[in-house]
Amino acid sequence: xxxxxxxxxxxxxxxxxxVVGPMTKKFSIRKTLMVSLAIGITGSVVHIFFPDSMIVLMxxxxxxxxxxIPLICVRGAMNTMTMDCNDYLYGNKIxxxxxxxTSFSGKVASGLGGSLISWIxxxxxxxxxxxxxxxxxxxxxxxxxxxxSLAMLR
Numbered sequence: 001x002x003x004x005x006x007x008x009x010x011x012x013x014x015x016x017x018x019v020v021g022p023m024t025k026k027f028s029i030r031k032t033l034m035v036s037l038a039i040g041i042t043g044s045v046v047h048i049f050f051p052d053s054m055i056v057l058m059x060x061x062x063x064x065x066x067x068x069i070p071l072i073c074v075r076g077a078m079n080t081m082t083m084d085c086n087d088y089l090y091g092n093k094i095x096x097x098x099x100x101x102t103s104f105s106g107k108v109a110s111g112l113g114g115s116l117i118s119w120i121x122x123x124x125x126x127x128x129x130x131x132x133x134x135x136x137x138x139x140x141x142x143x144x145x146x147x148x149s150l151a152m153l154r
Contacts, residue, residue: 012062016069029074029081037153040067044150051142064149075102117144 016036023032043063050056079102087093124140133141 008058008062009065012066013069016066017073020070020073023070024074029077032070032074036067036070040064040153041150043067044146044153047146048150051138051146064153067153116148120144120148 020032023035027035040063043060043066046060046063047056079098083093083095083098086098120140120143124136125134126137126140130137
């Protein structure tokens with residue numbers, strides 16, 4: 001079953017990489033991001049109502065993964081456009097500072113995101129050797145995979 005889930009996840013990511021170029025050509029970068037985030041929010045909201053359903057996980061659960069790919073793809077262009085806007089408005093193109101701020105904020109977000117998962121699982125006394133997951137463990141996993149990702153997509 002895990003193999004099937006990984007295959008579906010890889011397929012949604014492949015599709016996302018395939019459509020991000022045509023989406024940005026048809027829409028602007030901003031509209032592409034708005035559409036992709038709406039898709040991700042929709043998938044997370046549907047997943048909230050059916051957290052135990054494997055069918056929902058295999059379909060609507062893949063939409064947040066799909067929605068992250070356009071963010072990854074256009075992040076560099078958005079950073080460059082921000083620097084150009086600063087140059088246009090204030091006559092100061094702060095390339096180094098913008099690159100450093102982007103890099104630092106990405107590192108802080110990655111560190112906090114990874115730590116948050118550990119903190120939540122520790123708070124619910126997650127036990128990987130347990131034969132059956134307790135209700136607290138299930139809700140901790142739901143918090144990591146559904147609720148927090150929905151909050152971050154908003």
